[in-house]
Amino acid sequence: MSLTPDANEQLARARADLRIGLPVVLRDGARQLLCLAVETLSPERMAALAVLGGTPHLVITSRRAETLKARAYDGDLARIVLPRDADLTWLNAVADPADDLRAPMKGPFNALRDGPADLDRLALRILKSARLLPAALVLPVATAPEGLTVLNAQPTRHVLDTSSPLHPVISARVPLAAAENSRLHVFRPEDGGEEHYAIEIGRPPRDAPVLARLHSACFTGDLLGSLKCDCGPQLRGALAQMGAEGAGVLLYLNQEGRGIGLANKMRAYSLQDQGFDTVEANHRLGFEDDERDFRLGAALLQKMGFSSARLLTNNPAKIAMMERAGIAVTERVPLKVGENPHNAHYLATKAAKSGHLL
């Protein structure tokens, strides 16, 4: 292996660059796009972009375009032409739905129809993987400024399509209130993404279906005891059941907010304060209702030596994904705990719109 970064490592750098407001270069042959996250764009960088000349445009997902009543000629995304007087305030108002109700954006929006949108699509995928709002200011350029991270489209797409291999870092005994005989395993992905954890209760036999839970991180529910969701009681309920049976594996996956990150989840909560439900809020922000990749749950179980599971869940999508990824689900074990007046509407919405079982 050479000492220079490969596509995986370039992507990790690009995520960090975009999060601090630096542009990255997306390249496909002779075509190049300078790409900036609207969320972290500063007035200075916007002015520097203007000096380069050319015609920048704004890329948003079709979910966001739908709310704005902008035409998404490219299917899953729209390339919005910037009005002549477009400034940072305008860009932010298109990207971020926070003020949609108080100060609705007035169209009509002019969207590009011609030319390829593949690099624009890649820009949105990278922003989502950096847990930023999926809205990019892009500028086609002949030559890019020096010193920027350059991503070649084909290998970058391949990296995004593939689950990053996870490697065990360390495991140690952590006696829990629910089960004294417990170990915490830490796994680290190769792509610079978040670490994930496995809590192993007892010593489940590897050749039998293991009582397992894929738990998605929820800072508000798991740690703060938020009543807006059922995550905290589900976490403790799953551990308690594993403790009672003397064996089980709880995968704690750092996919906060169904994979959109805590900042975006709080944006979604703020929209819920304005009356939108959990699915509508994700869509207004430009996300799908669920952006998680459950393949990593299957990968972790396989790494630990399991090939079948009794899965603690109410979410059929999790079961389907585990089966597709090579873990046989021999039984669905329901996990109905923690309903309260604050989350009743949330749970009903998940049952009605996301297929969760009641």
Ligand SMILES: Nc1nc2c(ncn2[C@@H]2O[C@H](COP(=O)(O)OP(=O)(O)OP(=O)(O)O)[C@@H](O)[C@H]2O)c(=O)[nH]1
């Ligand atoms: N985007 C978004 N994420 C949320 C919201 N409320 C909870 N979450 C996240 O949702 C995830 C939990 O997923 P759930 O849908 O409750 O449960 P599930 O994992 O799909 O299914 P179960 O296995 O039945 O619990 C956690 O990552 C939470 O942070 C919300 O309103 N918006």
Ligand SMILES: [Zn+2]
């Ligand atoms: Zn939660």
